[in-house]
Amino acid sequence: MTALRSDPVDVRLGDARLALDAAVEHLHARQHDEGWWKGDLETNVTMDAEDLMLRHFLGIATAETDQQTARWIRSHQNADGSWSTFAGGPGDLSTTVEAWVALRMAGYAAGCDHLARAAAFVQAAGGVEDARVFTHMWLALFGLWSWDECPQLPPEIMFLPRWAPLNIYDWGCWARQTIVPLTVVSALQPVHPVEIGIGELRSGRRPRRLERVTSLAGVFQRLDRFLHAYHRRPLRYLRERALRKAVGWILDRQEADGGWGGIQPPWVYSLIALHLRGHSLDSPAMQAGLDGLDGFTVHAETDEGPARWLEACQSxxxxxxxxxxxxxxxxxxxxxxxxxxxxxxxxxxxxxxxxxxxxxxxxxxxxxxxxxxxxxxxxxxxxxxxxxxxxxxxxxxxxxxxxxxxxxxxxxxxxxxxxxxxxxxxxxxxxxxxxxxxxxxxxxxxxxxxxxxxxxxxxxxxxxxxxxxxxxxxxxxxxxxxxxxxxQEADGSWFGRWGANHVYGTGAVVPALVAAGVSTQDAGIRSAVRWLEQHQNDDGGWGEDLRSYRDPAWIGRGDSTPSQTAWALLALLAADERSAAVERGIGYLVSTQRPDGTWDEDHYTGTGFPGDFYIAYHLYRLVFPIWALGRYLARDPVRDLDREGDR
The missing domain is CATH 1.50.10.20 (Glycosyltransferase)
Known part of the structure; x- marks a missing residue:
């Protein structure tokens, strides 16, 4: 025992054991009495801006909710006036537009510092004209954008058979649940006027020209023009049947918590669609939906006072x-x-x-x-x-x-x-x-x-x-x-769809292949190991910036995070690596652990939509390091000193 303790690797084992014990104790303490765990699920301020706009549209906004939401939004503004889709990321045009409009609705003057800087960013990024379709639709709800400039989404698509192209089941489930209520909104095109304008955000540029008719984009653009014409003179009987079918589909999928799919976009659009079709705020479906949405609210403190923000989902x-x-x-x-x-x-x-x-x-x-x-x-x-x-x-x-x-x-x-x-x-x-x-x-x-x-x-x-x-x-x-x-990618990694990004994909695939019987000496496994070792940071950790989804230069690059370091370690441990890379990775986790047993993780490491929507799972920073430390200590139990002797 004494000889083992003199080895610096065994000191690392002892440190790792202490770190693991502290983390496990912290995780035990976070368990709910009913048996579950849940960390906050943080995204970006479009969730909060849209929650504020929804409440104004439905007439249920209060000064308190407006101000608390506004404080949260303001606390996340970047120095250049923008708002990002993930912590530390570049400014995003549509996110900034929605934040600007929400703050205006909350009572902030267009000329105040927050909004002036935001408007300057929007102008430099191309103006509100270049914002995404969802942003334009939110603006159209309040008369700030023309419905004629939003793509048409007719409810008649509800009648397309399941084998037909563009039927609703061709969409992923999250998109399908969003598209169906938006067909109702698109058909009815409501306007709830507000006493603000968006002139500060407009660039004044002319609409872009249509793509070539021989291209798919050009075909769809012309189809959209036809659908706009149909919208002005729809077949009334068919349109009404389609609206009823869409509303029935929505009601059939309302969950026990009052929501739709457990995620914000279909939830808010379904509430708007039902309200437009005559469901009062105190109707069972609307009341359940609004009550459930309140359950997604997180209360926090900012430098300016109490704030509230909305989880896009709960996990x-x-x-x-x-x-x-x-x-x-x-x-x-x-x-x-x-x-x-x-x-x-x-x-x-x-x-x-x-x-x-x-x-x-x-x-x-x-x-x-x-x-x-x-x-x-x-x-x-x-x-x-x-x-x-x-x-x-x-x-x-x-x-x-x-x-x-x-x-x-x-x-x-x-x-x-x-x-x-x-x-x-x-x-x-x-x-x-x-x-x-x-x-x-x-x-x-x-x-x-x-x-x-x-x-x-x-x-x-x-x-x-x-x-x-x-x-x-x-x-x-x-x-x-x-x-x-x-x-497998040519560089040896795997793309990560639901986590950031190639570190996540590789961290998932290598343990799976080894478990399924692929040799740790297989060429694909060795290539993955080399990729991970080549992308280890100087501090011993791993990180991959979410910009890697759009810019290949960021693949495998970014500030170290506890969760991404753990993913890399899980792959290396599964490949039976006993290299300095593993020891340095464990050292990173041990040295960055907080006194309470968990870790700080400011960067987002979860993915909703690659390139567009990202998630900070607040429990990732704890569970994945526990996993990596546990497997590190368990893979060679002879060298894992008993706790009493090691200390």
């Missing part, structure tokens, strides 16, 4: 799955009371039975539900990523009183997840075979991902889960491995 199921897996990898007993409580809560959240209908069944009608959703209440949209991670965690739990229930739930989940494999062998987040790209060419689609094709990170989590289930040699897992192998 308790995802956070609980990750926390449970991290604790088990940290060596917490499989029948620990906190572990069992988390397992019980997750079991209650499973979406089961043939009567639990969801949009995913459009392409898998005979598949029986057995997945989990991301949020507290989102039974219509279970997702594959959550389900895979939950199976990985729950299969390791030793439940003292309900082992049979646990086994049955996991067997259902594996069957459902396997059945959601796409034809090409990969897995997407919510749907199978949602790969038709035609919708991406519509003039409306200038923001975010609108389809849900398979991704490396989700496919990797499913492959790792199937391997842990002993199904590595079965066809679904083998096809998943082939998909991952084929999707």
């Amino acid at each position: 308790p199921v995802w956070d609980t799955a990750l926390a449970l897996g991290a604790l088990l990898d940290a060596g917490v007993a499989a029948d620990d009371p906190d572990v069992v409580r988390a397992a019980d809560w997750l079991l209650d959240e499973q979406i089961t039975g043939r009567d639990r209908r969801g949009d995913w069944q459009i392409r898998r009608p005979e598949l029986v539900s057995g997945g989990w959703a991301f949020e507290f209440a989102n039974d219509t949209y279970p997702d594959i990523d959550d389900t895979a991670e939950i199976v990985l965690a729950l299969r390791r739990v030793r439940h003292p009183s309900a082992p049979g229930r646990l086994t049955a739930a996991l067997d259902r989940a594996v069957t459902w997840t396997t059945g959601m494999q796409s034809r090409d062998g990969g897995w997407a987040a919510f749907d199978a075979d949602n790969t038709r790209t035609l919708v991406e060419g519509l003039p409306f689609c200038d923001f975010g991902a609108v389809i849900d094709p398979p991704s490396a990170d989700v496919t990797a989590h499913v492959v790792e889960m199937l391997a842990a289930e002993g199904r590595a040699e079965e066809e679904p897992c083998r096809r998943g491995v082939e998909w991952l192998t084929a999707s």
Whole structure:
């Protein structure tokens, strides 16, 4: 023991053990009495600006909510007057326009310093004319933009059969839930006048010319002109039937918490659509929706006083799955009371039975539900990523009183997840075979991902889960491995769809391939290891700026963060790397840990829509370092000193 303690590597082991113990203690303390974990989910100030605008449109804004929201928005303004889509990122035109308008509605004068600097940024970025379609639609709701200058989205698309191009099920689930209520808004084109203008934001440039008629963009632009003409003289009977069908579709998908899909965009647009179709504010659907939206509000303090901001989504199921897996990898007993409580809560959240209908069944009608959703209440949209991670965690739990229930739930989940494999062998987040790209060419689609094709990170989590289930040699897992192998980038990394970015993708894929039986000496694994080692920062950590989604120069580059460092370490540990890169990575985590056992992480590392919408999962900074430290200490238990002797 004494000889081991004299080795500097063993000092690192001791430090790592102390860091892990402190982090685990902190994570235990954050568990809710019901068994779940939930970190705040922070995005950008468009959520807050749109919440303020929604309340003004519906007539429920108050001076208190206006001022608290305005304080939050002001506290996030950049020095150049702009607002960004992620912390530390460049200014974004549409985000800045929406923040400017919200502050004006909250009572700020156009000439005040905050708004003058914002207007200057907007002008330099091309003016409000270059803002995204969603921003123009929000402006049109208040008479600040012409509906004639917004793309038409007719509710008659509700009648397109499922095999037809551009039917609503060609959209990814998050886009589908947003598009349907927007067809109602687009058809009715409401205007709620406000006593402000946006002249300060206009560049005055002329509309852009149409693209060539031989191009897809040109075809869709001319189709949009036709739809505008149809809007002026629609077939009244058909239009009314379409509106009724859209509203019925919306009401059918309202969740138990009052929301739609558990995410902000379809939630707010559904409330507007229902209100426009005659649902009063005190109607059951509207009241439930507004009450549920209030539950997404987070109260905070700024330098100017109390503030409020809105989560775009809430992630308790995802956070609980990750926390449970991290604790088990940290060596917490499989029948620990906190572990069992988390397992019980997750079991209650499973979406089961043939009567639990969801949009995913459009392409898998005979598949029986057995997945989990991301949020507290989102039974219509279970997702594959959550389900895979939950199976990985729950299969390791030793439940003292309900082992049979646990086994049955996991067997259902594996069957459902396997059945959601796409034809090409990969897995997407919510749907199978949602790969038709035609919708991406519509003039409306200038923001975010609108389809849900398979991704490396989700496919990797499913492959790792199937391997842990002993199904590595079965066809679904083998096809998943082939998909991952084929999707590796030339530089050795993998693209990260739901996390930033190639560090996330690579951190997910390498452990999955190794678990599925790919040799750690395989050329693809070695290439991934080299890529990670080449992109380690001087401080020992890893980071990748979210600008990497648009600018390849940022791939693998950025300030070190705890979560991204942990992702890189998980890949290197799975590849059985025993290099200085691993030791330096562990050193980064140990040296940057806070006294309370967690870590600071100012940068966003989660991805909503690559290139457009990003997320700061506040629990990532804790669970992923626990995972990495736990696996580091567990991979060579002979050298992991017992706690008493090590200290």
